[in-house]
Each structure stands twice: as structure tokens, then as C-alpha cells.
């Protein structure tokens with residue numbers, strides 16, 4: 001039986017609890033920790049857990065000796081807690097983003113090597129039938145070489161969203177909607193299309209004058225071979241209508257599901273390629289539905305990784321790569337110049353301090369509220 005501890009019992013914590021509870025023969029939640037222990041106690045009651053509550057995660061690690069630790073904390077403490085968990089002998093499931101900076105990601109990766117433990121980075125949207133099916137079609141090469149990707153990471157959050165104490169600051173939230181919302185779509189893009197060579201971005205804050213960080217960014221990514229990807233990260237988009245669209249040389253496919261294939265007439269104008277569309281449709285329909293989805297699916301993989309002695313499907317290299325691209329977007333948007341990848345360790349945006357000192361600060365953080373109720377959280381991406 002795998003002993004699980006969860007650190008941080010706010011909004012995302014129930015997704016972890018429910019995921020572990022889906023596998024009662026394989027794991028047991030033995031402890032929860034939060035700097036507000038009454039919040040952890042509420043979770044114990046809400047889910048009828050047989051788990052101890054701790055205000056301090058160090059004491060939890062010492063007394064409970066968990067095999068697996070879920071980190072559901074603000075980004076600025078991910079590295080510190082992940083490293084402490086691995087040093088205490090546990091593998092880690094770390095909520096997105098992996099950390100606030102590449103320097104912190106690298107410290108976490110160094111701790112993996114030193115302790116022999118690993119970090120699974122949460123990117124639960126890979127475990128959705130629509131995205132998994134899209135990835136299968138791209139991998140099969142049916143649309144040909146990808147020439148353009150359009151990622152609309154459209155969300156909407158009201159002004160008060162940034163009043164929570166750790167949000168809306170470069171130091172604690174680590175960034176705005178690019179890091180904390182578009183991170184999901186950026187992980188999907190990198191999974192499907194790989195890393196670009198350079199990034200040019202514009203950051204802005206158009207509607208949240210209580211926050212230092214951006215509420216919209218537009219980034220253009222240049223790939224070897226000439227392909228472009230554009231990512232719009234936003235928390236000012238009513239209706240949250242999100243799109244992931246890949247244009248290949250032979251056809252386009254996207255989520256929400258869409259496809260179109262063209263061939264060229266002798267004069268270069270398009271004509272619909274219904275034969276290729278039929279092949280794409282057949283592959284789309286042949287997708288085997290996942291047994292579990294979202295957090296439950298990722299936790300299933302993590303439990304299997306422990307049982308089988310293998311690394312998890314989504315590990316620290318994936319988490320780091322996502323943070324690297326987002327850092328490049330912040331650097332480009334703050335310095336108003338194009339940024340080449342990979343970022344070097346002497347890059348001024350490599351450390352959290354470098355980001356805090358050099359990222360564009362839009363407004364002064366306003367109110368600082370200790371806790372909201374978690375009502376309304378459920379319209380989040382994929383949940």
C-alpha cells in the first residue's frame with residue numbers, strides 16, 4: 001500500500017484526494033498539511049479520510065514517512081517542498097507550474113539525481129480523450145509536417161481573483177496567466193510539436209490594476225524549418241473558448257475537434273481532399289477511450305510507476321521545458337526583444353530573483369485576502 005501525503009489543501013487539493021480515492025487497493029492518504037491546519041481538517045471531514053493533519057510539512061515527513069507526496073501549494077514553494085519530500089524518501093507529484101524559475105527546476109532535478117526519487121509534474125490535460133486523440137493523429141503523420149500552430153489559452157478571471165495573498169506578484173505567483181493558466185496549453189503544444197528555436201512576445205495587463213503580473217500575452221514561436229506557433233494567454237476572455245489548432249502541409253486538425261484537408265489545383269488554389277479527411281476521421285474514431293482521465297489518470301500512472309519501478313509519464317524534464325518556454329515569453333515581453341532558446345544558466349531571467357527584478361511590473365498588488373471559499377473553482381480547464 002503506497003502511503004500518500006498532500007501538502008496544501010486549497011482549491012486543487014480535492015482533485016488529488018479524489019484521484020487517490022479512486023485507487024483504494026493501491027494507496028492510502030495518511031496525512032494532509034496546510035499552514036491553515038483547519039483547512040486540512042475540513043478536507044479530512046469532507047472526504048471522510050483516516051488521515052492526520054499537520055501545520056508543518058517537515059514534521060509530517062518525519063512522523064508519517066510517506067512514499068508519495070502531492071504538492072498543491074503556490075508556485076514559489078514547490079521547489080522547497082519537493083526537495084524536502086525527496087530528501088525524506090518520497091516520490092513527488094507537483095502541481096503546475098513545476099516551479100517559479102528554471103533555477104528552482106534545476107535544483108529539483110539535482111535533488112532527484114541525489115536522492116534517486118522523482119517528480120511527476122501535473123499536466124492532467126494530456127489525459128483527455130480529445131488531446132490524446134489529437135496527439136495520435138499528429139504522431140501518425142497524417143497531416144504532414146506541422147507548419148503553424150494556434151493556441152488560444154483563453155480564460156476569464158474577475159478583478160478579485162488577484163486579491164488572494166499569493167496571486168498577482170512575480171515573487172509568489174511567479175507570473176500571470178502565461179505561467180498559471182496557459183501552462184496547460186503550453187505543455188500540450190510542447191508535447192505535440194517540441195521546443196522552438198526562438199520566441200517573441202508582448203505582455204500586457206489590460207483589466208487587473210491590482211496585480212503586478214500580466215493578464216494577457218501574445219507570443220510567436222519560431223521553429224527550425226520555418227514553422228510558427230502563436231500562443232495567446234489570457235484571463236480576459238469571456239466564455240473561455242479555447243482552441244488548439246495544428247496546420248500541417250496536408251491538413252489541419254484541432255481541439256475542439258475539427259479537420260480540413262486540401263490539395264492544390266494546378267494554379268495553386270485549394271480543393272478539398274476528402275480521401276485524406278476520411279483517413280483522419282477513421283483514425284479519430286479509432287481512438288481507444290481512456291479508462292481514467294485528468295488527475296485520476298495521472299495519479300494512476302504515478303502509482304504504476306512506483307509499482308513497476310519506472311519513472312512517471314510526465315516528469316521533471318517536461319515540467320522544466322514548459323517553465324523554460326514561459327520564461328522566454330516573460331523575458332521577450334519584458335525586454336521587448338526576441339529570445340533564443342535554450343536559455344542559459346547565466347541568463348538574467350534564469351533565477352526567481354532575476355525574474356522578480358527584471359520582469360515587467362504592471363501595477364502594485366492591491367488587497368491581500370487570506371482565503372476565499374473554493375466555490376466556482378470547478379469551471380477550470382478540464383475539471
Ligand SMILES: NC(=O)c1ccc[n+]([C@@H]2O[C@H](COP(=O)([O-])OP(=O)(O)OC[C@H]3O[C@@H](n4cnc5c(N)ncnc54)[C@H](O)[C@@H]3O)[C@@H](O)[C@H]2O)c1
Pocket residue numbers: 007008009010011012013033034035036039057072073074075077095096097122124180380381383
Ligand atoms: N492542475 C490544475 O488544473 C490546477 C488548477 C488550480 C491550481 N493549480 C495549481 O495548484 C497549486 C495551488 O493552487 P490552488 O488554487 O489550490 O491554491 P490555494 O491558495 O487554493 O491553495 C494553496 C494552499 O496551500 C497552503 N499553503 C501555502 N503555503 C504553504 C506552506 N508553505 N505549507 C503548507 N501549506 C501552504 C495555503 O494555505 C492554501 O490552503 C498552484 O501551483 C496552482 O497553479 C493547478
